[in-house]
Amino acid sequence: MTHESVLPVRPWTVALVKPLAELDDSELVSATIGGSREAFEVIVARHRRAVYQVCYRFVNNHEDASDLAQDAFVRAWRGMKTFKGESALSTWLYRIAVNVCLNRVSAKTVATEPLESTEQVADVRIEGAQHAMIREERAVAVRKAIAELPKKQRATLILRAYHDMSHQQIADVLGSSVGAVKANFFHALANLKKNLGSEP
Amino acid sequence: MTHLTPDELIDAMEGLLAADRQAHLATCDECQGQLAGLSITLNETKLASIPEPSPLFWHHFSERVGAAIDHDARGTSGPSWLRWQILVPLGVAALIILGLMVTVPKPDVRDPSLALQAPQAPQALDSWAMVTELVGDIDLDTASAAGVIEPGVAEQAVLHLTAEEQQELTRLLKAELQRAKS
Numbered sequence: 229m230t231h232e233s234v235l236p237v238r239p240w241t242v243a244l245v246k247p248l249a250e251l252d253d254s255e256l257v258s259a260t261i262g263g264s265r266e267a268f269e270v271i272v273a274r275h276r277r278a279v280y281q282v283c284y285r286f287v288n289n290h291e292d293a294s295d296l297a298q299d300a301f302v303r304a305w306r307g308m309k310t311f312k313g314e315s316a317l318s319t320w321l322y323r324i325a326v327n328v329c330l331n332r333v334s335a336k337t338v339a340t341e342p343l344e345s346t347e348q349v350a351d352v353r354i355e356g357a358q359h360a361m362i363r364e365e366r367a368v369a370v371r372k373a374i375a376e377l378p379k380k381q382r383a384t385l386i387l388r389a390y391h392d393m394s395h396q397q398i399a400d401v402l403g404s405s406v407g408a409v410k411a412n413f414f415h416a417l418a419n420l421k422k423n424l425g426s427e428p
Numbered sequence: 429m430t431h432l433t434p435d436e437l438i439d440a441m442e443g444l445l446a447a448d449r450q451a452h453l454a455t456c457d458e459c460q461g462q463l464a465g466l467s468i469t470l471n472e473t474k475l476a477s478i479p480e481p482s483p484l485f486w487h488h489f490s491e492r493v494g495a496a497i498d499h500d501a502r503g504t505s506g507p508s509w510l511r512w513q514i515l516v517p518l519g520v521a522a523l524i525i526l527g528l529m530v531t532v533p534k535p536d537v538r539d540p541s542l543a544l545q546a547p548q549a550p551q552a553l554d555s556w557a558m559v560t561e562l563v564g565d566i567d568l569d570t571a572s573a574a575g576v577i578e579p580g581v582a583e584q585a586v587l588h589l590t591a592e593e594q595q596e597l598t599r600l601l602k603a604e605l606q607r608a609k610s
Binding site: 265268272273276277280281284285290294297298299301302305306366367370371374385389390407410411413414415417418420421424 | 435469474485492
């Protein structure tokens with residue numbers, strides 16, 4: 229990833245006397261709109277993990293998640309000029325990612341990752357291998373149950389539980405009302421509770 | 429008092445429930461049980477982390493995004509007439525024309541013997557015989573009126589007249605000229 233200073237050849241670059249990696253999101257957006265690919269690369273580097281995680285929660289497998297996240301960033305690049313800065317850049321990127329997922333998931337059955345490939349590094353020194361394995365098995369079950377939720381419920385749960393977005397922000401992302409978001413959140417949790425069973 | 433609605437249960441879970449509804453919740457075992465179940469499920473959901481990709485993946489991912497943007501830019505740059513929406517139909521039309529040129533038979537003009545034989549082909553003779561039969565009874569005026577007779581044909585016809593016919597033709601022409609003068 230290139231973190232070079234940008235030469236002051238355009239008006240927006242005059243302020244860019246510090247390395248791109250030190251700029252905040254709004255400055256990076258301005259630089260990107262001004263034509264700096266390097267600035268967009270910093271945006272990608274900064275938000276790729278969160279965008280990937282949104283996508284992963286949706287589809288529950290690495291391959292599709294990486295494709296969807298890539299698609300989301302390409303769309304973000306195309307539409308950067310439409311970003312008004314009324315919300316955080318991360319919220320705007322989540323919105324794009326969720327829309328990409330909603331469009332893609334509607335045309336494709338969710339594929340789940342095999343249990344063997346979802347192994348996670350466990351802190352065996354604290355919890356012990358057995359405890360970690362049980363916890364991971366439960367996590368796999370939760371991820372699978374989430375991936376099987378109806379699309380709007382899934383999107384609402386992911387954005388609320390994992391990305392700490394407010395009901396209003398989620399409503400903006402999904403183009404619905406706050407009431408609808410709360411209803412979707414309630415039904416998502418109720419469905420998860422039913423599918424997972426009461427025993428944690 | 430009625431039980432909490434789904435919206436109110438979400439508000440209660442997030443500590444935003446109105447005071448009067450909070451009073452109901454404090455005394456309603458059913459609502460308390462429902463709220464506890466939702467809270468447990470939410471906490472368990474939050475604990476379910478996703479597998480972390482390899483550290484190498486992130487660098488590769490950024491490269492993929494860059495390549496996809498380059499590809500996207502190539503697809504939308506350049507003169508408008510070079511875009512695939514234009515080039516594909518043009519290419520198809522060119523292929524059709526080329527195919528017709530290759531498949532439709534035509535006489536080989538480089539071979540003089542073939543060029544001479546062409547009019548005598550059986551198919552051409554049959555066509556000429558049919559035309560002769562159809563126009564055999566048509567007189568000169570009808571043919572002329574129909575535009576069939578070409579320039580020079582009248583002179584050819586005069587040359588084929590007998591002496592008496594030529595004298596009669598001369599007399600008729602003179603009579604017509606005198607009538608036109610008068």
